[in-house]
Amino acid sequence: MRSRAVVLCVAAVVLGICASAGGYAQTTMDEIMRYREMLKEANPAELLELEGEELWATPAGPNNATLEACDLGLGPGVLKGAYARLPRYFPDTDKVQDAESRIVTCMMQLQGFTRKDAIRGWHKPGSKNEALVTFVATQSRGDVIDVPATHPREAEMHRVGQELFYRRSGPLDFACSTCHGLDDRRIRLQELPNLSTKEGAQTSMSQWPAYRVSQGVVWTMQRRLIDCIRQMRWPEPEFLSDTVVALQVYMQNNASGVVLEAPGIKR
């Protein structure tokens, strides 16, 4: 616990630097690279991971059940490697689901939560949903991302995701591809991964969910995407909706073949 407290202090210092930099000075990027190295051994996201682990195994909900029998695609209770193979098609819900929507399904099926209760406050820092995703993702650390999208429903979601990626609309004519469709681009000084290429997608997707130094919180991929959509000046898509899942099928498919290093560390 002692070493964790030190880590959090370090993170707070970084946060201070980021908060005061305002103009995203290049030095901030350098600082992040340095702290990333330092934090590799003890990422502050570990706290959330531990919390998720506890939530996973603690009886809860109307059924007073744990999530230990949750089927994330590799069979009930199998966690190792599951996150790296999501999103995928699940016959019981007849839907292509990502980690977040599948965990919510388990909370409903096993624990008896309503959907509304299962996702209450999902975007609040340190929410149950973020803790559970962080825990589940960490169980696949070292596994290779593998989302071939071969099932017909997965293939359809992949095509939808690709279309959405290039779909321009709204008052600034933005699409995901505006910011993430070319190599070596920056908004101000923030580097933008080219998520339409294998290399760019691999660099990014191997790092999620991620501890965000500038905010001092862990963000899941749903949270990340919904914020990019906010920056596009679109309305918010619903949490767990097919728009968000389809984009992940497209990006995880592009990223397939890379080793998952979650949880990562981001600006």
Place this chain on the structure above:
Amino acid sequence: MRYSFLAGIVSIGLVVGSAYLLATGAVADDALDATVNKVMRDSFTGASPEQWASRIEQDEVQAYCSRFRNSPPPEIVERILELSNKEFRYPLDGKLLGDWRKGEKLASSGRGGHIGTIRPDPPGRKRGANCYACHALARSELSAGNLGPSLTDYGKQDGNSPATIKLVYQKIYNAQAFYPCSQMPRFGHNQWLTPEEVADAVAFLLDPHSPVNQ
């Protein structure tokens, strides 16, 4: 002619566009469009009808640029140029070269227009144009993006003759009037900026006193 946003680029776009389509064939069909529309209908259930119309539904130009991945074939290029050159609104006082100081503020601010429940802008917050997100402008501002070309010294070469001013005004008003499927937002056309604000942005680029030209 120094303005690369004039004809030259369009023809490059044409060649690249056709080559791209031949190479990948990655163009949506109507069935896929219908699926995408359904997915969006089911995903953006919190959006009001007004938000749908202004932020999610596509106009004709957005639909072409999406379908052709920003590299439209020749006949679509023509159609986009035609649509985009139809209407420009100008400031009521007729001045297309505004106040560079106001233009500089617009260029630096990325605020405004965020909606939703998580981190919306307060109602009525003034919208910035965030030119620095994509362009280098004044030398003193190092925090500049590179989605668009550098515009440093933009006013130095062709100066600010009325013809130049009008072209640059139109470019900022609707970038696609010169470059179909440009990634640059159509600031005037989409009413993100008022005509007066577009004129201020023009001044930031062309006024000899502007830091862009120092």
